[in-house]
Amino acid sequence: MFKKKPSIKPLAPLRSSDRRRTADQIIADYDLKIPIEDEVSPEEKAASTAKHTELRNSLLPDNAQSARFTTTHGPDLKKVSGTVYVGSHAGEEQRVLWVKIEERMYPTVYTLWHNPDILPLLHTHPPVVQKLQGGADLMTPGLAGGPPFPSKAKKGSITAIASTESPSVPIVVGVCEIDISALQQVQGTKGHAVQTIHWCGDELWAWSSSGKPGGAAPKRLDGWDEHTEEDEMVEKTEKMGLEDEEEDGGVALGGDEPAMQKTSERIDYVEGEDTPTQLEADADEREMTTNEIDEAFRKAFFYGVHHHVTINKDLPTHGLQFPLSQSFVMSNLVQPFLPAFTSSQSNSLQIKKTSWKNIKKFLKSLDKEKVLRCKDRDGNEVVVQDIDFTDRAVVDFAPYRLPKKETAAGASVGRGGKASTTVDESDESIGQTLRVVSIYRPKEKFSPIFSVAKVGSKSYYTAAELRTLITTYIDSENLASPTNKRLVTVNPILANAVFDGTGALDKEVLAKGAVPRDALIDRIISSCAPFHAVLRNGASADAAKPKAGAAPKIRVLLETRSGNKTVTKVSGVEAYHVPPQPLADELRKACAGSTSVDQLVGSSPKNPVMEIMVQGPQKDAVIRALERRGVHRTWVEVADKTKKGKGR
Structure with a gap:
């Protein structure tokens, strides 16, 4: 529900009476009330009352605040409004703890991490979790760890979902659409099991009064796994037969062994050798899963660091000059070491197809693992300040087979195109000198x-x-x-x-x-009627064929797509003797993201204007690439639609 950032009004402190009343209502709704018997000693009654107060404060701390919010949800963008309750536990950042929608209170993952066993806890597999965190619902075949399932997981009840990898850590909150507790089997079944409301990674999880990113999920929590030990969960998972299913946007899990794992078992990779023909045929059979793509990017990064350590043993920081920009890391430490043997793998091995979606989140995940240290810069990117070259993943890394350089260059530039990983120096527009001349016809x-x-x-x-x-x-x-x-x-x-x-x-x-x-x-x-000519490399205006009107500007447009993804669009470069495709190839490498070249909507089919689209806010990279081709900044018009009312 909170895949899109909600509009939250200014926070207002909760009065003590309102906070206690709200907390007591939560305790009653979730059947958490600590009984206080009348016929008990005063000491026992006082201890019970103290526990009740402690539970109140755990659910809704005494520093709690509230605010109204609005958002949209579903394919028809239905308007949803309600109240968020914000608070912080001792020593932690202020976060959204509860959401009230249509008089029903939903806990966030932050509340679940401090209050074990307040919801029935279901489990699913890691690939399914990745889909859930993208906003999909949980399908019945994706349930793991049962039957039997928790007795409270009945139709309409609020439930939590955890991964089988960390079965004691809830990371999704949803509502049961069926009576899960009554299920006798999941294999061969169909339909939705849980409608997702909130998850670790959505905009509610990411909200912070100080602007800090969302808090990472703990590795393990006590209290949530009292009835299910991790080893038992893993054993059940291994024995379960799962079926592929995807219905109405939901998620199920395929039981096939990851292709990259099979490949690693069949072949002893050797750096620089050619790939076997059979491997290429096998790899083209199906598209790689998100898990496989994630693992490929992780291994490529460790390979890149291992490679620098090996060839630059005696140099300080092994030849790397810190801080490293995220584009440098992608271009020099990741992309050259991706096992892209075939066109299918080249199309799959893109950062946007990982669970991180962009290089910034990828680097931050490595920072959490203490593999490197990075920090935010300018809000849109991170820089790597240091890499732990002694990390076991780097020291013990075993090199695997890499494709030849000419085949590894086949990263997708969007919609079926191909691009080189190096700048095409045969592009004659690089280094050209340009002069814009305004001329008139009387x-x-x-x-x-x-x-x-x-x-x-x-x-x-x-x-x-x-x-x-x-x-x-x-x-x-x-x-x-x-x-x-x-x-x-x-x-x-x-x-x-x-x-x-x-x-x-x-x-x-x-x-x-x-x-x-x-x-x-x-x-x-x-x-007089205005005309213009863009003269290249000292050409005479007399030899040029004038074009009607004033000289057009190259347009660079930044806009948001798919909710919160920024793309940069470039159009009108042909007028300045710049071929679009080589420019797109250079931007793909410089920006470490996919690019595409398509006809600009509305341009004439006889004289089409092409539009280059680059992932991310890449205005500066585009202008630098244009300047290398003789285009002056005054000939470029930038429009930023990601910031209302701003643009130049």
């Missing part, structure tokens, strides 16, 4: 003026040439005032061709019979 009514200068059949003139021709006409007709050379007498030709009397200025000039020289020249030039 209208027929000005022919008496220019015929005097005997300019022949020339049709186009620069502003300087027009100024010279008009001055020649003024001098040849002796129209300059003898007392003030800056004034020009208006003769019948000028009166008919330039000042036709339709405007207030025309009437004033005609009444006075004179006009300032500069005003006359500017009036004639502005009345």
Whole structure:
């Protein structure tokens, strides 16, 4: 539900009475009430009351605040509104702890991590968890660890979901759509089991009053796994037969062994050797799963670091100059070491197809594992400040087979295209010099003026040439005032061709019979039809074929797609002698993300304008690439639609 960022109004503190009443209502709704018997000793009653107060504070701390929120949900973007309850436990960041929608209170994962066993806990497999965290619902075949299932997991009840890898850590909150407790089997069944409401990784999890990213899930929690030991869960998982199923946007899990694991068992990889033909055929059989792509990126990073350590043993930091930009890490430590043997693997091995979706989150995941240390910079990217070269994953890394350089370069540039991993130096636009010239074609009514200068059949003139021709006409007709050379007498030709009397200025000039020289020249030039020419490498304007209108600007557009993903679109480069495809290839490598080249919507099929799309906010990278091709910044127009009211 909270895949899209909700609009949250300013927080307001909860009154103590409201907080206690809300906490007591939660305790009652979730059947958490600690009984206080009447016929007990005062000491026992006091201890029970203290436990009740402690439970209240755990569910809704005394620093709790609340605020109204609105968001949209579902394919029809149905408007959803409610109340969020925000608070912080001792020593922790302030987070959203509860969400109230239609008078029903839903705990967030932060509340579940501090209050074990308040919801029935279901389990599913890691690949399914990744889909759930993308907003999908849990399908019945994706249930793990049963039957039997928790007795409280009945239709309409709020439930938690954990991964079988960390069975004691809830990471999804949802509502049962069926009576899961009554299920006798899941194999061969169909349909939705749980509708997801909130998960670790959504916008509610990411909310913070200080702007800090969402808190990482703990490795293990006591209390949630009292009835299910981890070893028992793993054993059940291994014995279960699972079926592939995907229905109405839900998630099920295929039981096939990961292809990359099978491959590693069949072949002893050796760096630099060619890939076997059979391996290529096997790899093309199906698209890689998200888990396999994640593992490939992790291994590629460790391979890249291992490679630098091996070849630069005696250099400080093994030849790496910190801090490292995220694009450098992707271009030099990851992409060259991805096992992209075939076109199918090349299309699959893209950062956007990982569970992290972008290089920033990938690096932050390595930071959490203490493999490297990174920090945010400029809000849109991170820089790597240090790498632990002594990490066991680096020290014990065993190199695997890599494809040849010419085949490894086949990363997707979008919609079936191919791109080189290196800049195409055969692109003749690199290093070119450009000059934009504005030229004009006089209208027929000005022919008496220019015929005097005997300019022949020339049709186009620069502003300087027009100024010279008009001055020649003024001098040849002796129209300059003898007392003030800056004034020009208006003769019948000028009166008919330039000042036709339709405007207030025309009437004033005609009444006075004179006009300032500069005003006359500017009036004639502005009345000519504008044209332009983009001249390359010192070419003459006479040899160029002028194009109507003023010189167009290259347009760089930043906009948001798919909720919160920013893309950069570039169009109009052809007018500046820049071929779109080589530019897209360079941007793919420089920005460490996929690119695509397609016809701009609305452009003429006969003379199409191509549009380059790059993942991420890449305005600066685009401008640098254009400057390498002789394009001045003033010829580029940037529009940022990701920030309302901002753009230039």
